[in-house]
Amino acid sequence: MQNYKSIFRFLLLSVSIPIISINIAYAQQDSTASDSISVEDIRRQLQQEEREQGQQNESLSASQRTRTTATSRNPEISAIGDFRSLYTDAGDRNWDAYVQGIELNFSSAIDPYAKAEFYPVFEGEGGELNAKIEEVYLQTLSLPLNLQLKAGKFRQAFGRINTVHRHALPVIDVPIAYESFFGEALIDQGASLSWLIPNPKFYQELIIDVTRGAEESPLFAYSDNNQPQLMGHLKNFWDLSENSTLELGVSGALGDNELGEKTRIGGVDLTYKWKPIQFNTYQSFEWQTEFYFSEYEELPTQQINAWGMYSWMQYQLSKRWFVTGMYSYSEKPADRTFEEQAISATFGWYGTEFQKLEIGPKIRGGTGFSNATFSGLFRWVFVIGSHGAHQY
Known part of the structure; x- marks a missing residue:
C-alpha cells in the first residue's frame, strides 16, 4: 500500500x-x-x-x-508422562498401576553463544511423586576448534544409553546390567568438554567430564579428599552404506566410592542400524550391545571385579509397530555373591512422536534362571508441548 x-x-x-x-x-x-x-x-x-x-x-x-526478540527468548516447554502397569508372580501383591514419572523440559538459547536445558522431574515411588532436578546445565554454541563446553548437572556420556532418558528407550525396563552398575543413571555435577575430531574418514567425538562425585550411584560417591570424578568417552561412527550405519564407543571412569577407596569402570558399546531409504517409514532394524567391566576397591589392596552386559535387537514390522528382544547379564560391583540375568520382549505401537504404547513379558533370575520370576509390563508414554529430536 x-x-x-x-x-x-x-x-x-x-x-x-x-x-x-x-x-x-x-x-x-x-x-x-x-x-x-x-x-x-x-x-x-x-x-x-x-x-x-x-x-x-x-x-x-x-x-x-x-x-x-522477546518471543525468541521464551523457552520451549514440554512435559512427558510415563504411566505403567505391572503383573508379577512374586510377592503377595501381584499387580500394580502407577506413574513412573513426569518429566518437564525447559530449553532455550540464551544468546548466540550459549543455550540452557532444565529438567525438573517427578519420580514415582510407592504411589507418590517426588520432585527433583534431574538435569540443569549451560552449553556453549560457538567455541572454536570444534569444541563444546557444558557445565551444570547432567547425564554423563558413558556408554550408549546413559544420556537417553528412559521414556525414549525401546524397552520398558532398563537392562539389569545398567541398573546394577549405574542405578537410575550416571548423573553428576561439574563440567564436560567435547571435541569433534577433524577426521576426514569417519565421525569421531571425544568427551571428557570432570565432576564432583555422584551422590546416588552404586559405583561412585562424593568424598572430601579433593579428588574429582573423571570420565572419558570416544565415539566412532561410520556410514556403511546409504542404508546402514555402525557406531563403536569406548568409555572409562575413575572416582571415589562410598568406602573412600577408588572405583574404575570401562565400557564398550556397539550399535548397528539399518533403515532403507526407499522404505524408511515402514522398515528398520537396530542391534545394540554394551559391556561393562569394573574394579571396586574395598581396601587399597583388595578389590571386587565385576562385569555385565546387555544386547537388544529391534525390528520395525510396519509404520507404527515395533518388536524388541533383549538379554542382559550382570554381576554387582560391590557384591561378590550377586549374579543375575534377564530376558524380555517389548511390542510397541508408536502412534506419533508424541505417543507410544508398549507391552511385553520379562523373565528374571539367577544362574540358569534359578528362582526366576515372571512379569508382564505395560507402558504408555505421552508428550505435551515441543518435542526435540533424540540423539541418533
Whole structure:
C-alpha cells in the first residue's frame, strides 16, 4: 500500500510541475514569484510527508523486532508422562498401576553463544511423586576448534544409553546390567568438554567430564579428599552404506566410592542400524550391545571385579509397530555373591512422536534362571508441548 502511495505522489508531482511551469510562462511578472514559491512548497511538502512516513515505518520495524526478540527468548516447554502397569508372580501383591514419572523440559538459547536445558522431574515411588532436578546445565554454541563446553548437572556420556532418558528407550525396563552398575543413571555435577575430531574418514567425538562425585550411584560417591570424578568417552561412527550405519564407543571412569577407596569402570558399546531409504517409514532394524567391566576397591589392596552386559535387537514390522528382544547379564560391583540375568520382549505401537504404547513379558533370575520370576509390563508414554529430536 505504501508503494502505491509513493507512485501516486510521484505521478502527481510529475504532472503538476509542467502545468505550473506553463502558467508561469504566461502569467505576469509579479505573479511569477508567487507561483514559483507554490511549486517549492509542494515539493517540500511531499518530501516532508515521505520523511514522516519513513520514520513511522522505522518505528514500526523496531517495535516488530522488539516483539520478535522477546518471543525468541521464551523457552520451549514440554512435559512427558510415563504411566505403567505391572503383573508379577512374586510377592503377595501381584499387580500394580502407577506413574513412573513426569518429566518437564525447559530449553532455550540464551544468546548466540550459549543455550540452557532444565529438567525438573517427578519420580514415582510407592504411589507418590517426588520432585527433583534431574538435569540443569549451560552449553556453549560457538567455541572454536570444534569444541563444546557444558557445565551444570547432567547425564554423563558413558556408554550408549546413559544420556537417553528412559521414556525414549525401546524397552520398558532398563537392562539389569545398567541398573546394577549405574542405578537410575550416571548423573553428576561439574563440567564436560567435547571435541569433534577433524577426521576426514569417519565421525569421531571425544568427551571428557570432570565432576564432583555422584551422590546416588552404586559405583561412585562424593568424598572430601579433593579428588574429582573423571570420565572419558570416544565415539566412532561410520556410514556403511546409504542404508546402514555402525557406531563403536569406548568409555572409562575413575572416582571415589562410598568406602573412600577408588572405583574404575570401562565400557564398550556397539550399535548397528539399518533403515532403507526407499522404505524408511515402514522398515528398520537396530542391534545394540554394551559391556561393562569394573574394579571396586574395598581396601587399597583388595578389590571386587565385576562385569555385565546387555544386547537388544529391534525390528520395525510396519509404520507404527515395533518388536524388541533383549538379554542382559550382570554381576554387582560391590557384591561378590550377586549374579543375575534377564530376558524380555517389548511390542510397541508408536502412534506419533508424541505417543507410544508398549507391552511385553520379562523373565528374571539367577544362574540358569534359578528362582526366576515372571512379569508382564505395560507402558504408555505421552508428550505435551515441543518435542526435540533424540540423539541418533
